[in-house]
Amino acid sequence: MSLADVILSAGVFAAFIPYIHSSGNLHLTIPLGAANATLLLAKKRFPLITLAGCLLLTWMTSMLLRRSYPVTPATFVALYAVGRYCSRSVALAATVLTILIGFAVAQVAESIPSYTLHNVVNLGWVVFAVLTGAWVRTQKTYVRDVEERAERAERGREEEARRRVAEERVRIARELHDIVGHALMSINVLSSVSSRIIERDPRSGRDALRTISEVSNSALREIRSTLSLLREGTEPLKSPERGLGDLEALIEQSRVSGVPVTLKESMIDPGIPAIVGFTVYRIVQESLTNITRHAEGVTRVIVAVICANDHLDVTVVNDGAQASIVEGGGIGIQGMRERVTAIGGRLDTTALPGGGFRVHARLPLKEASR
Numbered sequence: 001m002s003l004a005d006v007i008l009s010a011g012v013f014a015a016f017i018p019y020i021h022s023s024g025n026l027h028l029t030i031p032l033g034a035a036n037a038t039l040l041l042a043k044k045r046f047p048l049i050t051l052a053g054c055l056l057l058t059w060m061t062s063m064l065l066r067r068s069y070p071v072t073p074a075t076f077v078a079l080y081a082v083g084r085y086c087s088r089s090v091a092l093a094a095t096v097l098t099i100l101i102g103f104a105v106a107q108v109a110e111s112i113p114s115y116t117l118h119n120v121v122n123l124g125w126v127v128f129a130v131l132t133g134a135w136v137r138t139q140k141t142y143v144r145d146v147e148e149r150a151e152r153a154e155r156g157r158e159e160e161a162r163r164r165v166a167e168e169r170v171r172i173a174r175e176l177h178d179i180v181g182h183a184l185m186s187i188n189v190l191s192s193v194s195s196r197i198i199e200r201d202p203r204s205g206r207d208a209l210r211t212i213s214e215v216s217n218s219a220l221r222e223i224r225s226t227l228s229l230l231r232e233g234t235e236p237l238k239s240p241e242r243g244l245g246d247l248e249a250l251i252e253q254s255r256v257s258g259v260p261v262t263l264k265e266s267m268i269d270p271g272i273p274a275i276v277g278f279t280v281y282r283i284v285q286e287s288l289t290n291i292t293r294h295a296e297g298v299t300r301v302i303v304a305v306i307c308a309n310d311h312l313d314v315t316v317v318n319d320g321a322q323a324s325i326v327e328g329g330g331i332g333i334q335g336m337r338e339r340v341t342a343i344g345g346r347l348d349t350t351a352l353p354g355g356g357f358r359v360h361a362r363l364p365l366k367e368a369s370r
Helices: 003-020 026-042 047-065 073-085 088-109 117-197 202-232 244-256 274-294 331-342
Strands: 261-266 301-307 311-318 346-351 357-364
Touching (some): 003 026, 073 088, 073 117, 088 117, 117 274, 244 274, 244 301, 274 301, 274 311, 331 346
Antiparallel strands (some): 311 357
16 A cells, blocks of 8 residues: 555545535445545455445445435546456456446435436446556556566577677687697797707707797787787687688698698688688697697698588598597587587597597588678
8 A cells, every 4th residue: 555545545535525515414424435435445455345345335325315326436446446457357247247236226226217317427437437447457568568578688688698708708718728729839849849959950949949939929919819809899700810821831830840740632712711711720720739739659640621512621630649639528629619510510539449530520611601
């Protein structure tokens, strides 16, 4: 119960006074009017009980005043509450019952027929009160539905934003893993080689140090580019810095590090989507890093890139001792799988029976170009 409900009940009682001003039974009708107004305080929680009580009290008032169809301000408010807070079927039944009771009371209270013009007008007010309540209920329901849809849409936008942030975080972690992992492994191998040969072969040692500088500078550029996402929110996959054209340099770095790599390319279409070329580069980069880190006794590594009409196959195979790379054992293979899956491809990793490891990815060209 709110202050507005109290004010409304007081107003109903004030409006009831002209209805009974000519009565000679004020000591009875005024308490009935006050009871009617007080009963309205329960109209929101118990609209049907409120209407029934108002009709009973109004009937008693009509019998005392010998009035026609028993409508009072309290009755109108109670009817409005039924239309406002009850379902359509309940409101319709309450309206019909109110009309029947009203005409019955009018027939008893008056010596004239209950279907007079005055009673018909009051009948119209009964219907109007219920319809007004039903209309307000419909409007409130519509506004509530609109607000709920807006809240759901806002929650959906927030969830989508959180999902994109999580995906971006995973992608940045994947990029940094590939960049830093490959660079550090190459630098570690090259520094070990240069420290052993620099005294007996200064030229080879200087070449190794130069390669270390190139690898570190390249890694720093890629790291800066990746970290710029955190400041600018740009999309790295729209224009990736690496692609198929960088495979030769990548493989040459591995050769300098002591990995015997052979590159085989077949029918490479210059129109291959940039995201496919970028994915191929990262797969080869991570595979070579894993070979350097995990494989032993490697004598041959083959990198094959074969382009068909609607897909591109990339395969990296080494013949070293049984690799220690296992599915789920690190984030390298997981990162490759996420890259491939993101553009609709498929990745297979297999430990070969005779030793070594095979990484194969099939990347769709049409889907990736969309």
